[in-house]
Structures are given as C-alpha cells and as structure tokens.
Amino acid sequence: MPKIDHVEDIRHDVIIIGGGGAGLRAAIAVAETNPSLSIGLVSKVYPMRSHTVVAEGGMAAVAKPNDTRDFHIYDTISGSDWLADQDAVEYFVDEAPRELIQLEHWGCPWNREDSGQVAVRPFGGMQIERTWYAADKTGFHVLHTLFQTSLRFQQITRHDEWFATALLTADGRCQGCVAIELRTGEIRAIRANAVIMCTGGGGRIFPFTTNGAIKTGDGMALAYRAGVPLKDMEFVQYHPTGLPGTGILITEASRGEGGILLNNQGRRYLENYDLGSPLPLTDPKHPQNRTMELGPRDRLSQAFMHEQAAGHTFKGPYGDYVHLDVRHLGERRIDARIPFVRELAKNYAGIDPVKDLIPVRPVVHYMMGGIDTDLDGATALPGLYAAGECACVSINGANRLGSNSLTELVVFGARAGRHAATVAQAHSLTDAPEINHQLEESRSRISDLQNRPKGGERLADVRDALTTAMEAGAGIFRDETSLAACCDTLRDIRKQMSHVSLDDTSSVYNTELTTALELEGMIDIAEALAHSARHRTESRGSHQRTDYVTRDDDNFLKHSLAFRTDANPRIEYADVAITHWPPAKRTYGAKPDQKENDGGNQ
Amino acid sequence: MKETTIQLDIYRYRPDWDAPGYQTYEVPYRDDWVVLDALNYVKDQIDGSLSYRWSCRMGVCGSCGMQVNGEPTLTCATFLTDLYPGPVKVEPLNNFPVERDLVVDLTSFLEKLDHVSPYIVRKEDDENDLTSEYSQTPAELERYKQFSMCINCMLCYAACPVVGRVDEFLGPAALALAQRYNLDSRDQGKNQRQDVMFQNEGIWECTFVGECSTVCPKHVDPAGAIQQAKLEGAVDYYKRLLTPWVDRS
Numbered sequence: 001m002p003k004i005d006h007v008e009d010i011r012h013d014v015i016i017i018g019g020g021g022a023g024l025r026a027a028i029a030v031a032e033t034n035p036s037l038s039i040g041l042v043s044k045v046y047p048m049r050s051h052t053v054v055a056e057g058g059m060a061a062v063a064k065p066n067d068t069r070d071f072h073i074y075d076t077i078s079g080s081d082w083l084a085d086q087d088a089v090e091y092f093v094d095e096a097p098r099e100l101i102q103l104e105h106w107g108c109p110w111n112r113e114d115s116g117q118v119a120v121r122p123f124g125g126m127q128i129e130r131t132w133y134a135a136d137k138t139g140f141h142v143l144h145t146l147f148q149t150s151l152r153f154q155q156i157t158r159h160d161e162w163f164a165t166a167l168l169t170a171d172g173r174c175q176g177c178v179a180i181e182l183r184t185g186e187i188r189a190i191r192a193n194a195v196i197m198c199t200g201g202g203g204r205i206f207p208f209t210t211n212g213a214i215k216t217g218d219g220m221a222l223a224y225r226a227g228v229p230l231k232d233m234e235f236v237q238y239h240p241t242g243l244p245g246t247g248i249l250i251t252e253a254s255r256g257e258g259g260i261l262l263n264n265q266g267r268r269y270l271e272n273y274d275l276g277s278p279l280p281l282t283d284p285k286h287p288q289n290r291t292m293e294l295g296p297r298d299r300l301s302q303a304f305m306h307e308q309a310a311g312h313t314f315k316g317p318y319g320d321y322v323h324l325d326v327r328h329l330g331e332r333r334i335d336a337r338i339p340f341v342r343e344l345a346k347n348y349a350g351i352d353p354v355k356d357l358i359p360v361r362p363v364v365h366y367m368m369g370g371i372d373t374d375l376d377g378a379t380a381l382p383g384l385y386a387a388g389e390c391a392c393v394s395i396n397g398a399n400r401l402g403s404n405s406l407t408e409l410v411v412f413g414a415r416a417g418r419h420a421a422t423v424a425q426a427h428s429l430t431d432a433p434e435i436n437h438q439l440e441e442s443r444s445r446i447s448d449l450q451n452r453p454k455g456g457e458r459l460a461d462v463r464d465a466l467t468t469a470m471e472a473g474a475g476i477f478r479d480e481t482s483l484a485a486c487c488d489t490l491r492d493i494r495k496q497m498s499h500v501s502l503d504d505t506s507s508v509y510n511t512e513l514t515t516a517l518e519l520e521g522m523i524d525i526a527e528a529l530a531h532s533a534r535h536r537t538e539s540r541g542s543h544q545r546t547d548y549v550t551r552d553d554d555n556f557l558k559h560s561l562a563f564r565t566d567a568n569p570r571i572e573y574a575d576v577a578i579t580h581w582p583p584a585k586r587t588y589g590a591k592p593d594q595k596e597n598d599g600g601n602q
Numbered sequence: 603m604k605e606t607t608i609q610l611d612i613y614r615y616r617p618d619w620d621a622p623g624y625q626t627y628e629v630p631y632r633d634d635w636v637v638l639d640a641l642n643y644v645k646d647q648i649d650g651s652l653s654y655r656w657s658c659r660m661g662v663c664g665s666c667g668m669q670v671n672g673e674p675t676l677t678c679a680t681f682l683t684d685l686y687p688g689p690v691k692v693e694p695l696n697n698f699p700v701e702r703d704l705v706v707d708l709t710s711f712l713e714k715l716d717h718v719s720p721y722i723v724r725k726e727d728d729e730n731d732l733t734s735e736y737s738q739t740p741a742e743l744e745r746y747k748q749f750s751m752c753i754n755c756m757l758c759y760a761a762c763p764v765v766g767r768v769d770e771f772l773g774p775a776a777l778a779l780a781q782r783y784n785l786d787s788r789d790q791g792k793n794q795r796q797d798v799m800f801q802n803e804g805i806w807e808c809t810f811v812g813e814c815s816t817v818c819p820k821h822v823d824p825a826g827a828i829q830q831a832k833l834e835g836a837v838d839y840y841k842r843l844l845t846p847w848v849d850r851s
Contacts (some may be wrong), residue, residue: 045655046708048754049663098732105729105736107722107786109743109750116737140662141750148720148779160712183701212657245634248660344660347679460646503650506616509702512650 009176012040012157013424015192016417017164017177017219019043020050021139021409022388023198024146029417031153034425039156040190042179044163044214044514047147051200051212052409055139056251056340057123058131060403061096064120067128069093076404077581079125079296080397081541082557083232085577088375088393092404092411099410100132108145109134111337121337122256123403125296125588127289129256131403136251136340142406159190163514164218166442167195167226167384170432174226174383178442182514185507187446189439193427194383194420197223197371198413201389205526206364207467208319210242210249219390221521223371224528228379229561229572231392232369233525234533235542237400238476240300242363243349245318250341250360252402255293257337258286259326261300262357263312269322270295273303276589281328295588298399298542301362305476316359323357330354362476366405368396368542369529372561372574377416383423387416394559397576398541449502449516456501459512463519465493466526474530479547483534487568490527497523528562528569535571536560553583606631608682609689610640612652615700622700625649626689637677637685637692638666641704654704661819664755668704669693674760674817695760711756714772717798718780723791742787749782749827751820758814758824764807771804774814774824781827784835793842796835805832
C-alpha cells in the first residue's frame with residue numbers, strides 16, 4: 001500500500017513534468033534566465049529513456065543561402081492545411097536556426113559537409129532541403145546532448161521515475177503537482193510557482209503505433225482535468241512507412257535520400273495521387289522536393305489506403321503493406337546516411353535494405369493536437385505551461401511536416417522555460433487548504449484503485465478495447481457512423497475501467513498501478529479526440545471524413561477546443577491566426593505552388 | 603493442435619513482500635517474438651505484478667536491459683527463436699542493486715556520468731554566439747562519433763569484472779562518454795575530465811578483457827575508448843602533475 005504518513009512537500013520555483021527534448025530544453029532555459037531559481041525535473045522515466053530518443057530523420061531550420069524564412073513558413077503553413085497559427089509559425093521559423101546552432105554548441109554530432117559546415121537533407125513537404133541530421137538517429141543525439149548538457153546546471157534537481165498523478169491548483173494558479181515516487185511508492189506534493197508540461201503525445205491510444213510504451217498522453221490528461229482545453233485533438237498523423245507488426249518507424253529520411261514507394265505491381269503509385277510525376281532514379285534531380293515520395297505524410301498515408309482498396313497492396317500476417325525501395329542508394333550511402341534503417345530492417349523484418357525491399361504501411365506516429373497554449377507556452381490556467389508534442393501552440397495544424405517536431409521541442413521548450421522563469425519569480429506559494437485536500441484526493445484515488453476486490457476486469461483487456469475502438473472509429477478515414485460508434489464505445493470503456501482490479505499490491509515500483517493511471521488518462525484524451533473529430537464535419541489534412549470530403553474554410557478554419565465535463569467533452573472553436581498567408585489550395589508536385597497562392601479559398 | 607509454448611524462469615523480488623526467488627511462467631512461443639514480448643504477455647495475461655522497464659522496443663531507449671540465460675542483453679532485441687526450446691532464465695542486470703523484480707537501481711551510474719563532465723566545455727566565451735556554428739569536418743566528427751552512440755543501457759556495467767569489484771570505478775559507459783567529449787574538436791575540457799578519469803579507482807585495473815565491448819548493442823567499444831584514453835591521457839596527465847606551470851591548453 002502507498003504510505004500515507006505525513007511527508008514534507010518538495011518545493012521548487014519551477015517544475016517541469018517530462019524529461020524529453022522539450023522538458024530538458026525548458027529546464028536549461030529556466031536555469032539560464034534566472035540562475036537563482038530552483039528547478040525540479042519530474043519524469044516517469046530517466047530522461048534519456050524519453051521518446052525523443054527514437055526520432056530519426058532530422059530537424060528543420062533555414063541554414064543555407066538557397067533557403068529563406070518565407071519558404072519554411074509557407075511549407076509549414078501549407079503542410080498544415082492552413083490550420084497552423086501563422087504568428088506561431090513565423091516565430092518558430094525565425095528561432096529555429098539559433099536553437100539548432102545552440103544544440104551544435106552543446107555538442108550535437110550533426111552530419112557535416114566537407115567544409116565543416118552542418119549538412120542538410122531533403123524532407124517531405126519541404127521545397128528546399130533544410131533538415132539538419134545526425135545520421136538517422138537525430139532524436140537520440142539531441143536527447144542525449146540535452147540531457148548531458150543539463151548536468152552542468154546544479155540548480156536542476158531531477159526527480160527521476162516519479163509519476164505525476166494530478167496538478168495542484170490554488171488561488172486560481174497552478175502550484176505544482178502530486179506525484180508517486182516509483183521506488184518507494186510514496187505519494188507527495190511537489191510545489192512550484194510555475195509548472196511546464198512536457199510529457200509528449202499519446203500515440204498509445206491506437207493499436208498500431210511507432211510510439212513507445214511511455215507515450216500515453218499523461219500530461220494532456222492532467223491539464224484537461226484541471227480545466228485546460230485540448231486543442232485540435234482530431235488531427236492524428238499516420239506516418240506512411242512503419243514496419244508491419246511492430247510499427248517500428250522507417251524514417252522519412254530514407255525517401256529524402258532517394259528511396260521510393262512501390263505497390264504490388266512494382267509501380268510508383270504516388271503518381272496517381274496528385275503529387276507530381278516520378279523522375280527516373282538515374283535523373284540527378286531525383287528526389288524532387290514537395291513531389292512524389294517527398295509529399296506530406298497525410299497525403300502519402302491516404303494514398304496507401306486507396307491503393308489497398310484497389311487491391312494494389314501486398315497481403316501480410318500483420319496487415320497489408322507496400323514496398324519501400326532504397327536499393328539504388330547503394331550500401332555506402334545507406335550505411336552513411338540511414339544506418340539505423342538497415343539495422344532495424346535486419347533485426348525486426350529479417351531483410352537487408354541493401355538488396356531487399358522493405359515492407360511498410362501507415363502507422364500512428366504523432367498528435368498534432370494537445371494542450372492549448374499561446375506563443376509563450378502559457379495555458380488558460382495561470383502558472384501552467386506546455387511545450388512539445390503534448391502542447392498545441394499551433395505550428396502543425398492539420399498535418400505536421402517531418403523534421404518540424406524536434407525543432408518545435410527546442411524552440412517552444414526554450415520559450416516556455418524563459419517565460420515560466422519570469423512568472424515564477426514574481427509569485428510565491430500559498431499554503432491554501434485546498435492543496436492538502438487535492439493531495440489527499442490523489443492518495444485516496446490511488447488507494448481505491450489498489451483496494452478493489454480481485455477478479456475484476458483485466459487492465460490489458462480495457463486497453464485493447466480502447467485501442468481497437470480508436471482504430472475502427474477514428475483512423476485515417478472517418479465518418480459520422482464510425483465516430484458515433486467510437487464515442488459510444490469509449491463511454492462503455494470508461495465504465496469497464498471502473499471495474500478493473502490489479503494483481504499488484506506492492507508499493508515498490510508498481511508498474512501495474514502506473515499503467516492503470518495512464519490508461520485512465522488515455523480514455524480522457526481518446527474521448528477528446530473522438531468528439532472533436534465528430535464535430536468537425538469537413539476534411540482537412542490528416543482529418544479525412546468520407547461523409548464530408550472537402551475542406552470547409554467558411555465553417556472550420558478554426559481550432560477545436562475540447563473541455564472536460566462530467567458527461568461528453570464540450571467542443572468550442574477558436575480562430576486561426578492568419579498573418580500573411582491567406583488560405584489556398586495545397587498543391588504538391590514539381591511546379592512550385594507559391595504562384596497559386598493568390599489568396600482565394602479553394 | 604496444441605499451441606507451442608516456452609518456459610520463462612523469472613527472478614522475482616519485492617522488498618516489502620517476500621524473499622527473492624524465481625517464478626516460472628509458460629508463454630506462447632512465436633518465432634517473431636523477442637523476450638520483451640514474452641514478458642509483456644506475462645504481465646498482460648498471467649501476472650500483472652511482474653515489474654520491468656521498457657519503452658521503445660527498437661533498441662534505442664536503453665530501458666530493457668536484463669540478464670537472459672546469464673548474458674546481459676536488450677530484451678527487445680533478443681529473439682525467442684535463438685533461445686528455443688528454453689527454458690529461458692530472465693534476471694535483473696548484474697552489478698546493480700535490485701529495486702524490484704527485473705528493475706535495477708541506476709543511481710550510481712548517473713553519479714558517475716555526472717563526474718566526467720559529459721558536455722562541451724569551452725574556454726572562450728563564444729557559447730552564446732548563436733550566429734554561426736563551430737566548424738567540424740567529417741573527419742573530426744568521425745574521431746568521436748562511435749563513442750557518442752552509447753544508449754546508457756548498462757549492459758557493459760553488468761558484464762564488467764572491475765565494476766563488480768571496485769565500487770568507485772567509473773565504468774565503461776561513463777569513460778567512453780568522457781572520451782567522446784575529449785575527442786570532440788569543439789571541446790576544451792579534456793584536462794578537467796582527465797583529473798577525474800585517472801584519479802579514480804579502477805581504470806588501471808581494466809585489463810583489455812573487453813567484455814564491455816562484446817555485449818555493447820551499439821558497437822560503441824568502450825574497451826577501446828578506455829585503452830585509448832589511457833595511452834593518450836596518462837602521459838599528458840602526469841606531465842601536468844609534475845610541471846603544472848606549463849600551459850598545455
């Protein structure tokens with residue numbers, strides 16, 4: 001049983017929940033903004049285990065003379081199907097080069113040109129090659145660089161393997177969190193004048209995902225329960241190239257380097273989906289930016305679904321698939337640029353990409369939506385900030401471009417850190433009685449969960465029911481029927497969850513307990529997602545409704561905001577910030593589409 | 603037809619519960635399963651009280667290192683086909699205190715990592731100049747790249763005979779990361795790192811057995827890093843001790 005003896009609160013000026021790329025960058029930013037502040041880094045895993053570690057392809061920033069800020073802004077906005085906030089995108093693009101140079105100064109082993117300058121590679125949906133990379137382990141290197149650099153700052157106290165269970169609020173401000181120390185089972189209040197949520201996305205609400213076990217959307221659920229809306233949750237990115245079965249990601253960099261997608265007739269089928277025409281592999285211009293295999297992820301994953309419907313995919317034990325062909329790159333280039341692809345394909349698919357075709361299919365990869373924040377990362381709850389995948393600022397809108405997300409972590413992690421530092425020093429903690437009350441509430445919720453009679457529902461069964469419902473109802477293509485069924489099933493799953501009983505009654509490192517707490521949060525965010533999707537009766541970016549097939553700017557050039565209620569989530573809408581790029585048709589293919597951006601609606 | 607199964611003998615320990623021991627589970631045998639899949643089957647379907655760490659299941663987060671049939675390995679990269687017909691013994695990593703079941707206490711490693719200053723140290727005050735990157739050629743990158751691939755999975759500590767005997771020994775991963783920064787053309791902190799590397803117990807006891815490099819899933823070759831550091835560093839370090847007035851920065 002968790003101990004309920006009185007234990008002292010832990011106190012910091014700022015706490016960061018989540019120790020991945022955004023959390024570590026935020027912690028360093030707080031330390032640099034005001035070195036006298038005490039910083040607590042609360043993470044359910046050791047920071048170097050955070051899911052940033054698996055990001056592969058690279059990080060976008062304008063760095064070369066052939067590129068401009070306007071190009072990166074336009075690519076990001078058109079990639080978002082005009083749902084991104086343009087003021088956020090402008091700030092993002094302007095800050096990106098500084099933040100990437102900062103990582104370089106901190107030791108990130110970027111690939112280099114012979115001159116000693118950082119090298120860049122092409123990426124999907126980008127008209128200029130601007131993706132900085134460390135082979136195909138960019139996220140791994142960025143995470144370890146940030147983690148190791150964070151060790152320089154004595155004022156950062158790590159609370160490794162502490163699982164946050166609730167936010168503390170008093171006097172209208174967020175004043176910390178409640179957390180379980182896994183190794184002891186102790187449940188304690190961690191108090192702070194500002195809290196930055198950096199807990200990542202929740203891809204694990206789907207059955208087939210690139211996301212690791214820890215990606216359960218915890219921070220989104222904590223903020224949602226504290227009254228903060230979740231924004232644009234209906235937009236879920238399916239990455240077009242995951243390994244069937246495991247869902248292991250085969251990076252977009254494999255296409256950036258020239259890899260191609262083939263259907264079961266050996267054809268480059270993307271030419272049928274308004275993504276331009278293929279060039280022969282021997283053409284020095286291959287691969288062309290914003291064309292064919294370098295189109296955006298939403299369009300490529302949707303193309304797969306059409307190929308599947310037409311019977312042009314291969315049948316496999318883990319679902320249908322197509323082929324990714326990188327053989328023409330040759331062993332030397334594969335080993336130099338995408339060695340991890342080769343390692344993963346050999347280990348987990350039993351094939352060697354140097355001589356074999358790689359089986360791939362779309363796989364849930366990223367959530368464009370998240371905790372609603374402004375440009376400073378501030379939420380509607382004073383004192384609470386969010387950055388990274390758990391947040392929605394929003395630069396990604398209805399579809400994120402590959403290599404923008406790692407950049408987002410550092411750009412907005414740093415900004416949230418700087419802002420939270422300033423706010424934290426202007427406030428002090430209050431000893432309001434509601435803080436103790438909230439702590440006790442968390443304790444009794446956990447003790448109820450552990451003391452349920454044996455023989456109830458199994459945790460894994462509830463989780464499987466949840467993920468099955470999400471894939472069936474809110475997958476790549478959705479409609480009113482599928483979404484209504486999904487919403488109903490989720491209500492039943494919530495009931496089922498209240499009958500779960502746990503095998504594990506130990507207080508030490510009880511992962512069954514944390515899995516149950518994660519699953520409760522996953523049900524919350526799944527509901528926000530399904531209801532937001534049901535209300536958005538249009539198709540935009542990754543949200544494709546078969547009953548409303550076109551984009552509807554008149555009614556839906558808006559962000560969805562899901563508020564938690566005791567019944568179904570309440571869905572409201574907020575305007576999209578448009579600065580200089582009025583909505584236009586998204587076009588891909590060899591012809592540059594800026595000229596078509598004449599300001600008219602599609 | 604009866605489903606083929608495989609037997610797992612798993613180390614169990616709950617400090618607030620009972621004495622350590624082994625528990626046997628029978629799980630389905632599937633030829634595309636790794637040991638981690640079998641553990642997840644146990645936890646989901648048979649016994650939710652089994653504790654272990656895992657996340658990425660693609661060999662890069664470094665969470666799921668365990669002893670499998672006595673060898674330290676990443677359970678997400680160890681296939682049941684290579685262990686058939688079993689039984690398969692699964693234990694926590696050697697040379698670490700056990701917190702519970704298959705979960706070990708990594709505190710000592712994190713302290714050791716902290717000691718070697720695993721970050722770029724600059725003497726010039728140019729760190730905040732973010733207008734241009736430091737130059738580094740592909741050849742300069744190649745000098746340290748291999749040692750930057752460490753995922754901190756701790757297999758090398760579980761395999762190292764010196765770690766088992768000398769508590770203070772910084773150990774293979776921390777030393778490889780120290781050497782990674784020593785070899786980085788952007789770094790100017792070699793002296794402060796060497797003070798720690800060579801004053802510490804253990805590095806001189808590391809004979810070129812190379813168990814650490816054998817078990818490393820990322821081919822970091824910590825044994826090579828340690829030998830290289832000893833050769834390059836020792837002479838330099840003792841010169842500084844004997845003639846501190848000479849500026850070698």
